[in-house]
Amino acid sequence: MKISYNWLKDFINLEWTPEQTEILLTDLGLEVEGIDKFESVKGGLEGIVVGEVLTCEPHQNADRLKVTTVNIGDDQPLQIVCGAPNVAAGQKVPVATIGTTLYTDKGEAWKIKKGKIRGEESHGMICAEDELGLGKSHEGILVLDEKLQPGTLLKDVFEVENDAVFEIGLTPNRADAMSHYGVARDLRAGLIQQGKSTNIHTPSVSSFHTENRSKKIKIEVENIDLAPRYCGLTISGIEVKPSPNWLKNKLKAIGLTPKNNIVDATNYVMHELGQPLHAFDADKIAGETIIVKTLSENTKFTTLDDVERKLSNEDLMICDTEKPLCIAGVLGGKNSAVSENTKNIFLESAYFNPVSIRKTAKRHAINSDASFRFERGIDPDMTKYVLKRAALLIKEIAGGIISSDITDLYPKKIEDFQVVLTFDKIYKILGQEIERETIKSILTSLDIKVNNVTESGLGLTIPSYRVDVTREVDVIEEILRVYGYNQIKTGTKLNASIANTTRFENYKIENIVAQFLVNNGFNEMMANSLTKDYSSTFENIDASKNVTMLNPLSGDLQVMRQSLLPSALEAVIYNLNRNNHIIKFFEYGKTYRKENNYQEQKNLSITVVGDRTVERWNHTTQKSDFFFLKGIINGIFTRLGLTLDFLPLQTKANFSEGLDVIANNKKIGSFGILKKKIAKTFDIDEEVLHANFNWSEIATFVKKQKIKYQDIPKYPSSRRDFALLLDQNVSFSEIYHLATAAEKKLLIAVDLFDVYEGKNLPEGKKSYAVSFTFRDNHKTLTDKQVDKIMAKLQKEFEEKLGATLR
Numbered sequence: 001m002k003i004s005y006n007w008l009k010d011f012i013n014l015e016w017t018p019e020q021t022e023i024l025l026t027d028l029g030l031e032v033e034g035i036d037k038f039e040s041v042k043g044g045l046e047g048i049v050v051g052e053v054l055t056c057e058p059h060q061n062a063d064r065l066k067v068t069t070v071n072i073g074d075d076q077p078l079q080i081v082c083g084a085p086n087v088a089a090g091q092k093v094p095v096a097t098i099g100t101t102l103y104t105d106k107g108e109a110w111k112i113k114k115g116k117i118r119g120e121e122s123h124g125m126i127c128a129e130d131e132l133g134l135g136k137s138h139e140g141i142l143v144l145d146e147k148l149q150p151g152t153l154l155k156d157v158f159e160v161e162n163d164a165v166f167e168i169g170l171t172p173n174r175a176d177a178m179s180h181y182g183v184a185r186d187l188r189a190g191l192i193q194q195g196k197s198t199n200i201h202t203p204s205v206s207s208f209h210t211e212n213r214s215k216k217i218k219i220e221v222e223n224i225d226l227a228p229r230y231c232g233l234t235i236s237g238i239e240v241k242p243s244p245n246w247l248k249n250k251l252k253a254i255g256l257t258p259k260n261n262i263v264d265a266t267n268y269v270m271h272e273l274g275q276p277l278h279a280f281d282a283d284k285i286a287g288e289t290i291i292v293k294t295l296s297e298n299t300k301f302t303t304l305d306d307v308e309r310k311l312s313n314e315d316l317m318i319c320d321t322e323k324p325l326c327i328a329g330v331l332g333g334k335n336s337a338v339s340e341n342t343k344n345i346f347l348e349s350a351y352f353n354p355v356s357i358r359k360t361a362k363r364h365a366i367n368s369d370a371s372f373r374f375e376r377g378i379d380p381d382m383t384k385y386v387l388k389r390a391a392l393l394i395k396e397i398a399g400g401i402i403s404s405d406i407t408d409l410y411p412k413k414i415e416d417f418q419v420v421l422t423f424d425k426i427y428k429i430l431g432q433e434i435e436r437e438t439i440k441s442i443l444t445s446l447d448i449k450v451n452n453v454t455e456s457g458l459g460l461t462i463p464s465y466r467v468d469v470t471r472e473v474d475v476i477e478e479i480l481r482v483y484g485y486n487q488i489k490t491g492t493k494l495n496a497s498i499a500n501t502t503r504f505e506n507y508k509i510e511n512i513v514a515q516f517l518v519n520n521g522f523n524e525m526m527a528n529s530l531t532k533d534y535s536s537t538f539e540n541i542d543a544s545k546n547v548t549m550l551n552p553l554s555g556d557l558q559v560m561r562q563s564l565l566p567s568a569l570e571a572v573i574y575n576l577n578r579n580n581h582i583i584k585f586f587e588y589g590k591t592y593r594k595e596n597n598y599q600e601q602k603n604l605s606i607t608v609v610g611d612r613t614v615e616r617w618n619h620t621t622q623k624s625d626f627f628f629l630k631g632i633i634n635g636i637f638t639r640l641g642l643t644l645d646f647l648p649l650q651t652k653a654n655f656s657e658g659l660d661v662i663a664n665n666k667k668i669g670s671f672g673i674l675k676k677k678i679a680k681t682f683d684i685d686e687e688v689l690h691a692n693f694n695w696s697e698i699a700t701f702v703k704k705q706k707i708k709y710q711d712i713p714k715y716p717s718s719r720r721d722f723a724l725l726l727d728q729n730v731s732f733s734e735i736y737h738l739a740t741a742a743e744k745k746l747l748i749a750v751d752l753f754d755v756y757e758g759k760n761l762p763e764g765k766k767s768y769a770v771s772f773t774f775r776d777n778h779k780t781l782t783d784k785q786v787d788k789i790m791a792k793l794q795k796e797f798e799e800k801l802g803a804t805l806r
Contacts, residue, residue, distance in 0.1 A: 011184035047100030073151020136720035179274030274371035287321030379465030527567030560592035669693030
């Protein structure tokens with residue numbers, strides 16, 4: 001939000017520099033993000049003076065040039081060569097002296113220098129209005145009022161506006177500061193706290209009166225909840241034309257482009273006092289009646305930006321007896337806009353329901369200055385006063401007469417907030433005592449009325465424009481920001497609380513896994529829980545179970561995600577497009593579903609694409625594959641102390657092949673190779689490996705897991721291998737479980753180290769090379785003992801799996 005320093009001084013006697021004011025505004029919570037310099041004329045007409053042309057003679061060496069002598073108030077007149085056809089002796093003209101910087105219409109600077117033109121010296125330049133930035137004409141030099149004295153600074157003649165403009169990062173809660181008047185109110189409170197007593201000067205409306213009642217517009221409000229207060233009047237006999245320079249300069253300083261005197265007046269008052277207004281061409285209002293109501297769904301309406309929109313039945317509209325005229329508080333309509341032919345206007349000033357305006361503005365993707373203020377909450381008590389102020393300003397700059405009484409529909413007054421403030425609560429929150437008189441002074445400077453004072457506290461009435469101050473703690477915040485955060489002393493005593501937590505706290509378990517993954521080259525990612533509807537892309541996303549946003553910011557943020565996979569794929573293609581070919585991501589995130597009720601579940605997602613390691617001269621890189629991901633998963637659960645089983649996928653869903661992960665006889669997740677058609681949807685051509693786990697289940701299992709300790713083995717282990725010929729449908733898991741069931745005492749590890757399928761094997765068969773590791777914790781094993789166990793295992797495999805040794 002832009003705030004003009006000069007405009008602030010219209011409200012408050014401000015003797016501080018813009019830099020000092022910036023510091024105070026920031027301390028008050030209105031953070032100044034920067035100060036821009038504004039000049040109504042580029043360069044501020046510095047170095048330009050009024051000159052009197054004493055003589056004007058033809059140039060001897062050029063037909064179109066003239067040699068002039070010009071008095072600029074110095075002892076000696078200047079000789080200036082001029083090419084303008086209208087230059088003549090006796091004129092008062094603008095003269096750019098040597099060293100003056102002028103600017104082109106594109107803002108490019110160039111400097112006036114002493115020189116010779118066709119043999120004649122020239123000591124300056126007589127300027128046209130476009131060369132000064134005062135207009136666009138270049139037909140000849142600018143001829144000034146003959147009464148002006150030579151040597152007068154031109155910037156004094158044209159009242160050049162030089163201003164400092166504050167760029168304030170306004171927080172959404174500070175609706176009261178959305179105007180120059182609102183910022184001036186805060187400055188007054190801050191200055192009083194600094195010991196500089198000052199008052200606020202508001203525009204007078206004492207001269208307002210109805211001149212006749214020839215153009216009355218009837219007003220009807222059908223829904224007072226959406227439009228609690230609505231005021232209006234008519235002004236007849238206006239002349240729509242450009243605004244005066246002072247008004248144009250005010251608007252230009254804060255980044256607005258002047259349009260015409262009526263629109264500029266409403267914009268000016270809005271930025272002056274914070275109340276949006278709207279002017280309708282009164283002759284285009286059918287039935288001479290304004291009706292504030294909602295219309296049926298999908299009613300078509302063309303707004304001022306020439307866009308035809310379909311209305312919602314929740315949009316509040318300003319209508320006449322035949323048609324809609326304006327989207328209330330958001331944007332006017334093309335069919336009632338003020339034009340250069342307008343002679344009579346209906347001027348509206350209203351207070352609309354902030355929630356309704358915000359929904360309508362978001363629904364139609366309109367962000368106007370009016371909706372910016374209405375949706376945050378304006379002052380309902382200012383509505384009628386601002387209407388009078390705007391009407392008087394329009395009369396001043398556009399003529400006309402006020403041709404109706406003010407109609408003010410305000411059936412249910414919005415009451416001010418009542419708050420009880422206790423001194424003990426102030427001291428408890430601030431950490432130090434503030435004098436009670438200082439507290440009362442600060443509250444009074446903020447227009448907060450002190451109704452009663454007791455030993456324990458104060459009874460307060462909060463003004464209606466402070467929509468963010470409704471609780472005791474809000475009042476304390478107001479006291480603190482005006483008193484000054486820097487005035488609160490830092491104590492020398494440090495207090496700390498020690499939380500009684502166990503090693504099974506969820507964040508600690510998360511950190512164990514995260515550290516393991518980071519150590520293995522993974523990066524943690526975080527994605528938005530809001531996403532678009534991916535139900536047509538992923539089989540495990542059910543559109544009927546989507547948690548849908550009522551008022552989404554965009555189509556890409558309309559539902560709460562049911563799966564972490566889409567976000568992971570978006571991150572994958574983003575990195576692939578930036579030439580990152582080692583992608584190892586993990587994310588802790590929540591998913592959301594709507595079944596019998598709303599469900600929220602925390603998940604751990606792991607995604608791997610591309611190479612395992614960086615390419616080096618002494619080794620070739622290797623692609624990440626299914627077994628790499630399986631090893632990572634094994635490592636995670638080994639680190640957590642959980643024993644896993646891997647079973648074929650119950651439902652493949654998004655995977656072309658993969659496994660379900662079982663812990664404590666319960667499925668906790670699955671992993672595998674993503675289907676190519678899904679990856680292709682995201683423009684990913686590489687193989688995508690993905691795993692997803694129910695983290696809530698894992699955390700529960702880990703908390704129940706008992707830690708077991710054992711001594712480091714004193715005796716060596718012994719390993720034996722089998723090369724088993726098996727049916728294709730036999731899994732390693734079956735071999736593992738048979739072996740551990742057959743030998744529970746000495747067998748400590750079973751590993752698969754080679755798989756062969758191909759030539760020289762019978763059809764439907766495969767070969768597994770399996771290692772078995774044995775150890776006795778009390779003595780060294782003998783070959784006889786190991787041979788006996790291997791024979792037992794061989795028999796089990798032959799009888800139950802149909803295996804034979806190769």
